[in-house]
Amino acid sequence: MAEPRSGQITVTIAGTAVRGTNVPGREFVIKAMAGNTGVVYVGNDGSDDVASTTGFPLAEGEAVPVFVNNLNDLWFDSAENGDKVAWIKYN
Numbered sequence: 001m002a003e004p005r006s007g008q009i010t011v012t013i014a015g016t017a018v019r020g021t022n023v024p025g026r027e028f029v030i031k032a033m034a035g036n037t038g039v040v041y042v043g044n045d046g047s048d049d050v051a052s053t054t055g056f057p058l059a060e061g062e063a064v065p066v067f068v069n070n071l072n073d074l075w076f077d078s079a080e081n082g083d084k085v086a087w088i089k090y091n
Helices: none
Strands: 007-009 025-031 039-045 055-057 065-069 077-078 084-089
Touching: 025 055, 039 084, 055 065
Parallel strands: none
Antiparallel strands: 007 084, 025 065, 025 084, 039 055, 039 077
16 A cells, blocks of 8 residues: 555544644645634643644635654644644655
C-alpha cells in the first residue's frame, strides 16, 4: 500500500484535539476547509495537545506550511464541531 500524500482531518467535537495522521515527512501544507463555520487551531503545546489558546489559528480557506518529522507531531482543534483541515505532503 502506498503512503498517503494528502488527506483530511475532522475535529468531531470542538475543544477535543485530534492527532494528525501517521505520515512521515518534512514539509506539509495544512488548509482549513471551505465550509468550516469556525476557526481551526493547529500545533502542539508540548504535551501533545492544542487548544484555542496554544494553536495557530486558521480561518476558513487559510493555509500554512509546516515542517515536522511526521504529521502526527501536530494536533488539531476547532471552535465548531465537525470543522476540517486538508493536508498535503510536499516531500
